Amino acid sequence: MSAPDVLLDVRELRKVYRTPAVLGRGGSEFVAVEGASFTVRRGETFGLIGESGSGKTTVGRMLLRLLDATSGYVEFDGYEVLRLAGPRLRDLRQRMQIVFQDSGSAFNPRLPVGEQVAFPMRKFRLHPESEIKSRVVDLLEHVGLWADQAQRYPHEFSGGQRQRLGIARALAAQPDFVVLDEPTSALDVSVQGQILNLLCDLQDERGLTLILISHNLAVIQHMCDHAAVMHEGHVVETGSVDELFGAPRSDITRQLLDAVLEPTAPAG
Amino acid sequence: MMQEPLLAVEGLRTHFSTEHGIVKAVDGVDFTIERGGILGMVGESGSGKSVTGLSILRLLESRNATIAGGRVLFDGEDLLTKSAKEMREIRGRRISMVFQNAMTALDPFFRVGDQLVELIRLHQRVDRRTARAKALEALELVRIPEPGRRLSSYPHQLSGGQRQRVIIALALACGPDLLIADEPTTALDATVQKQIIDLLLEVNRELGTAILMITHDFGVVAHTCRTVAVMYAGRIVEAGDVRRVLETPEHPYTLGLMRAVPRVKSGGRRRSDRLHQISGSPPVRMADAEGCAFAPRCPEAVQRCSTAEPPRIGFDAGHSVLCHQRLPITEAGRVSA
Numbered sequence: 230m231s232a233p234d235v236l237l238d239v240r241e242l243r244k245v246y247r248t249p250a251v252l253g254r255g256g257s258e259f260v261a262v263e264g265a266s267f268t269v270r271r272g273e274t275f276g277l278i279g280e281s282g283s284g285k286t287t288v289g290r291m292l293l294r295l296l297d298a299t300s301g302y303v304e305f306d307g308y309e310v311l312r313l314a315g316p317r318l319r320d321l322r323q324r325m326q327i328v329f330q331d332s333g334s335a336f337n338p339r340l341p342v343g344e345q346v347a348f349p350m351r352k353f354r355l356h357p358e359s360e361i362k363s364r365v366v367d368l369l370e371h372v373g374l375w376a377d378q379a380q381r382y383p384h385e386f387s388g389g390q391r392q393r394l395g396i397a398r399a400l401a402a403q404p405d406f407v408v409l410d411e412p413t414s415a416l417d418v419s420v421q422g423q424i425l426n427l428l429c430d431l432q433d434e435r436g437l438t439l440i441l442i443s444h445n446l447a448v449i450q451h452m453c454d455h456a457a458v459m460h461e462g463h464v465v466e467t468g469s470v471d472e473l474f475g476a477p478r479s480d481i482t483r484q485l486l487d488a489v490l491e492p493t494a495p496a497g
Numbered sequence: 498m499m500q501e502p503l504l505a506v507e508g509l510r511t512h513f514s515t516e517h518g519i520v521k522a523v524d525g526v527d528f529t530i531e532r533g534g535i536l537g538m539v540g541e542s543g544s545g546k547s548v549t550g551l552s553i554l555r556l557l558e559s560r561n562a563t564i565a566g567g568r569v570l571f572d573g574e575d576l577l578t579k580s581a582k583e584m585r586e587i588r589g590r591r592i593s594m595v596f597q598n599a600m601t602a603l604d605p606f607f608r609v610g611d612q613l614v615e616l617i618r619l620h621q622r623v624d625r626r627t628a629r630a631k632a633l634e635a636l637e638l639v640r641i642p643e644p645g646r647r648l649s650s651y652p653h654q655l656s657g658g659q660r661q662r663v664i665i666a667l668a669l670a671c672g673p674d675l676l677i678a679d680e681p682t683t684a685l686d687a688t689v690q691k692q693i694i695d696l697l698l699e700v701n702r703e704l705g706t707a708i709l710m711i712t713h714d715f716g717v718v719a720h721t722c723r724t725v726a727v728m729y730a731g732r733i734v735e736a737g738d739v740r741r742v743l744e745t746p747e748h749p750y751t752l753g754l755m756r757a758v759p760r761v762k763s764g765g766r767r768r769s770d771r772l773h774q775i776s777g778s779p780p781v782r783m784a785d786a787e788g789c790a791f792a793p794r795c796p797e798a799v800q801r802c803s804t805a806e807p808p809r810i811g812f813d814a815g816h817s818v819l820c821h822q823r824l825p826i827t828e829a830g831r832v833s834a
Contacts, residue, residue: 280686280687280688281686387778388542388778389778390778417541417542417713417778417779418541418713418715418754418757418758419541419753419754419757419775419778419779419794420775420778421757422757422758422759422772422773422774422775423774423775423776425759425772426771426772426774429771444686444687446687446761447758447759447760447761448759450759450760450761451759451772474761484688485687485688486761487688487691488687488688488690488691489687489716489761490687490690490691490694490714490716490717490719490720491716491719491760491761492715492716492718492719492743492755492758492760493719493743493744493760
């Protein structure tokens with residue numbers, strides 16, 4: 230059992246990809262995540278930091294059972310996530326949601342977006358059918374879109390609006406935990422601020438616990454309480470964001486911090 | 498005595514014809530780059546910064562795009578009046594370009610060395626052996642480890658950072674006077690980005706290659722350029738000394754952006770200070786658009802902003818903004834790096 234304020238407890242999570250032996254040549258192994266451990270407290274925003282290929286997205290997907298872990302232990306609110314099956318797993322899927330980096334490709338291009346935001350409501354039987362339409366409209370308006378946009382198709386939205394749609398669809402399931410995988414990396418700076426503010430507001434209103442996956446240290450610094458730094462599949466450092474950024478213990482963290490180009494630093 | 502600038506772009510206009518009408522992707526852009534200078538051109542997606550770079554090299558004209566006006570004076574000669582053949586002589590040799598996506602800019606079927614040799618022999622009358630020696634030099638210049646071995650590598654065998662170094666080697670192989678770097682580090686990890694930027698700065702310092710640095714990232718601009726031009730909807734809305742523009746911006750757009758960017762080293766943390774928000778998203782400038790393109794998103798906009806063309810207002814030391822709501826201090830200076 231974990232401490233009561235811990236919502237998510239991840240221990241020694243591991244993911245190994247094996248390529249099969251072909252024509253007499255032996256298969257090989259690739260370790261994507263090697264023994265990742267960290268805990269996420271209820272109501273906080275936890276950052277997963279790292280460069281491309283460091284394993285942060287793989288961790289995020291394993292937590293939600295979108296990807297099978299090779300081994301390890303994940304406890305979410307007392308449930309042993311990696312062992313759940315059937316209705317229990319379905320309950321968990323309702324409580325744990327994800328927002329992808331490119332919400333454009335995460336939506337079906339041939340369905341009106343309103344239908345897609347309604348999908349989790351229907352799937353988890355959260356509201357009677359008669360209410361669904363108005364619930365979708367409420368949700369769209371809540372994330373800064375308009376009611377009449379429910380009839381439109383994904384390509385009719387800008388990048389920032391699509392990210393709002395992704396957030397609306399995740400919230401439609403009424404989750405208490407959301408993984409945000411690079412939610413603003415594809416957005417223009419002027420739009421990034423809107424989305425980050427929206428996420429903060431929603432978290433405050435709904436008491437959400439968030440995992441924010443990002444390579445952007447400034448975004449992590451702004452949003453997160455605690456964070457883990459990943460490098461080549463390993464968690465090299467965890468701690469409060471103040472500690473990590475103020476007094477990094479790992480060389481990897483230090484290198485990441487050194488590489489940040491602040492917009493006000495003196496020119497060359 | 499003022500030397501003639503290497504590049505002087507005057508009133509450049511590039512239009513695209515689309516099914517919705519004419520889009521003014523570049524709508525009257527003026528700037529100059531001195532020999533050995535670096536100008537940062539920064540803007541969001543669709544602001545016209547890449548189209549400006551492509552227009553200088555005349556790489557757009559086949560695709561429903563027309564250069565509708567202006568002059569591009571390179572070494573005193575207007576590139577817009579050059580023949581296709583003359584442009585081919587200039588591209589790669591006098592002006593070259595580095596693109597964002599190194600994977601698509603390299604040919605996956607040819608070894609790195611062969612791609613370099615081909616380019617060198619296209620522009621210089623040298624035999625294969627000399628070209629190969631020059632190719633090796635080019636790889637050494639961009640600090641690729643084991644350059645001799647890398648000549649026979651295929652692009653997929655290189656890391657993202659190394660591929661970008663090869664692209665830069667290709668761009669520098671013929672010793673151009675001007676390098677147009679279009680988002681050269683956007684696809685790279687932060688630690689690699691810093692190495693590539695340092696490399697470009699070294700090239701600038703040691704070879705005197707002038708650079709037009711096109712980027713959406715103010716951090717990149719702050720670390721590479723002395724002069725910056727901020728683009729919005731096809732126009733330079735603010736320009737001047739980097740430090741002045743980034744630290745005390747005058748245009749409401751630049752001001753909003755600088756307040757909207759979260760920072761690592763600011764100390765003050767998270768929601769307690771909400772991020773500044775600019776509402777809406779960057780627009781596309783249609784031919785019949787009137788007034789200031791930023792007006793619909795501008796917190797300071799008044800009625801004339803959406804009806805009348807904004808004037809260019811000059812401040813100290815070449816700092817200028819395109820805005821109705823700023824008081825003129827000096828006559829508008831030209832952007833110059």
